[in-house]
Amino acid sequence: MGLSSALASAMSGLRANQAALSIVSSNVANSQTPGYVAQTPNQVEVTTADFGSSVMTTGVSRELDTFVQNQLRTETGGSGYADQMANILKQLQNVYGNPGGSGTLETALNNFTSSLQALSTSAGSSSAQTVAVGAAQALATQLNVTTKGIQSLRSNAEQDLGTSAQQANAAMNQIADINTKLQGLSSSDPSAATLMDQRDQAINSLSKYVDVRVTTDGSNQANIYTTTGIQLVGAGLASQFTFASAGALSATSLYNTNPAKSGVGAFNIKLPNGSQIDVVANNVVSSGQIAADLKLRDQTLVQAQTQIDQLAATMSSALSDKTTAGTTVSGPPAGFDVDLAGAAPGNTVNLTYTDTTTNTQRQITLVNVTDPAALPLQNATNANPMQVGVNFSGGMGAIASALNTALSGTHLSFSAAPLPATATTLRMTDDGTGLAKINSSSITKTISSLTSGSPQLPLFTDGGQALYTGAITAAGSQMTGLAGRIAVNTQLATDPTRLSVYSTSPVTPAGDTTRSDYLYSQLTNAVFSYSPQTGLGSASQPFSGSVSNYLQQFLSVQSNASTQATQLQQGQSVVVSTLQAKFNSTSSVNLDAEMSNLIQLQNAYAANAHLMSVVQSMMNTLLQAQG
Structure with missing residues (x-):
């Protein structure tokens, strides 16, 4: 039995x-095969007879560090996000152009203000008027071009969402298919190793597009979830991203949780049970290329558009809006009267009052909103000024009632001003409790005539003829997309003399620079507040400054954002490369180690073969002795 046992051990050694x-x-x-993970045999000791042991190969093990692998997938998602953000923001900088270069907003604004200054210096010469109108048209055109550039980038992000969805779906389907093939196979089964390599490659591909969290159960099934807990792949089942493109986007193509009101492509995920989830509304993805595209399309580039729309709106209003202080009402109760006659939709009444209980000064802006579907206006928390929408043409009784209801906690009181005031005069006072004190009030109206007798001029219009008044409707604000529509007033383009002549009765004297001086001052010295939706300032402390200050500020913010995105991209690249090298150090094939193993196996094979030869010789000798 001893020789038989030795022979069996030697034969098992040869097989191993x-x-x-x-x-x-x-x-x-x-x-050199991408994704191939080095394998080692699993060998176990098997007892044979009374003495010695044989060996059995039970399968293979894949040499990988799962902790590093999970880290690598996480950082791959971060890299996909950073790459896309840096790429698009770099292109956005190209849309803005190099500071001081030709064909930029900054240069166009400087040329326009310089032409207005030259118009005043030349006492209103016809050539200077023509040059100033041309500079205004060049500025409007530059705003139009910038809008097209931003919306082109948004459209690219929209298109990329469709491509990324297809790639992610293909990876999820492949993972689910491999899961099915692996059912019933042990993880150490040699045939399972190749399938698991393929599955890991598919998961790595998926991690470029979305953030993934991977768990493997006892039946060797990979279950994949987003970090928010949405299952992407289960046992043989895969979710699917669905995308319905809206085509080329415009400034008014905005995301809305209500699909009927949304102007961008609907991006959903369909789960294996048939239910469908809005990826954007539910924040399904937080990293990867898809997350970057969604943020660019719905936030980053929308804010960039808002910034230039605000620039266009502020310029238009700065030149065409006339603000008139309210008439003091001595009281008691004390306050102000303002005449609402001639106020266009979007025009405002501004009042400042002090809450005497806390000695806090607050601002309120009453906005003329003629579309009831747009009411009530929404305000951010601690917004200053707070906006209240009301229809100025609704009659003093209705106006006062609406304002008293909307501002019931402010201790302010609104009513129709008594005779001899006009029927369109609104009176604003405290409510007699002494808990509020109105400090100032004014009304801002948009001048529509080129020769109103005032220096204000509707130089820029919405599309050539329509006045820009900041009107708000159920469809949104007139400011949205204005930079893409802004144009020089067609009447002014036809008659540039109106840059100097602001009255026809009496006629503005030749050489009068009142209007050009005013226009220049409004664009270079006047201070305005800007919406926090531009990304500057906050609801309680909006950014304020001149038009030039505002332009320089948001261009600086965008430049810094691009620089930071590039730095993040470079940092992520280093992290991914480092983790990949660390993962490869354990999972990739080491040829030196394999050659060393080959020599050991060669020696072991020769030893087992020699042992078999010795056993055979001993058996022959034993048989001869028995014979």
Whole structure:
């Protein structure tokens, strides 16, 4: 029995050597195969007879560090996000152009203000008037071009969402298919190793587009979730991203949680049970290329558009709006009267009052809103000024009632001013409690005539003829997309003399620079407040400054954002490269190690073969002795 046991052990050793040689051969052959994970044989000791043991190969093990692998997938998602953000923001900088270069907003604004200054210096010469109108048209055109550039980038992000959805779906389907093939196979089964390599590659591909969290159950099934807990892949089942493109986007193509009101492509995920989830509304993805595209399309580039729309709106209003202080009402109760006659939709009444209880000064802006579907206006928390919408043409009784209801906690009181005031005069006072004190009030109206007798001029219009008044309707604010529509008033383009002549009765004297001086001052010295939706300032402390200050500020913010995105991209690239190298150090085939293993196997094979030869010789000798 001793010789038989020795022979069995030697034969099992040969079989184990052959299996190990096959694995070494596979490792060497696939040393350059992407995604291939080095394998080692699993060998166990098996008792034979009374003495000694044989060996059995039970399968293979894949040499990988799952902790590093999970880190690598997480950072791959971060890299996909950073790459896309840096790429688009760099292109956005190209849309703005280099500071001081030709064909930029900054240069166009400077040329326009310089032409207005030259118009005053030349006492209103016809050539200077023509040059100033041309400079205004160049500025409007530059705003139009910038809008097209921003919306082109948004459209690119929209298109990329569709492509990324297809790639992510393909990866999820492949993972689910491999899960099905792996059912019933042990993780150490040699045939399972190749499938798991393929599955890991598919998961790595998926991690470029979305953030993934991977768990593997006892049946060797990979379950994949987003970090928010939405399952992407289960046992043989895969979710699917669905995308319905809206085509080329415009400034008014905005995301809305209500699909009927949304102007961008609907991006959803369909779960295996048939239910569908809005990816944007539910924040399904937080990293990867898809998350970057969604943020660019719905936030980053929308804010960039808002910034230039605000520039266009502020310029238009700065030149065409006339503010008139309210008439003091001595009281008691004390306050102010303002005449609402001639106020266009979007025009405002501004009042400042002090809450005497806390000695806090607050501002309120009453906005003329003629579309009831747009009411009530929404305000951010601690917004200053707070906006209240009301229809100025609704009659004093209705106006006062609406304002008293909307501002019931302010201790302010609104009513129709008594005779001899006009029927369109609104009176604003405290409510007699002494808990509020109105400090100032004014009304701002948009001048529509080129010769109103005032220096204000509707130089820029919405599309050439329509006045820009900041009107608010159920469809949104007139400011949205204005930079893409802004144009020089067609009447002014036809008659540039109106840059100097602001009255026809009496006629503005030749050489009068009142209007050009005013226009220049409004664009260079006047201070305005800007919406926090531009990304500057806050609801309680909006950014304020001249038109030039505002332009320089948001261009600086965008430049810094681009620089930071590039730095993040570079940092992520280093992290991914480092983790990939760390992962490869354990999972990739090491040819030196394989050659060393080959020599050991060769020696072991020779020893087992020699042992078999010795056993055979001893058996022959034993048989001869018995004979």
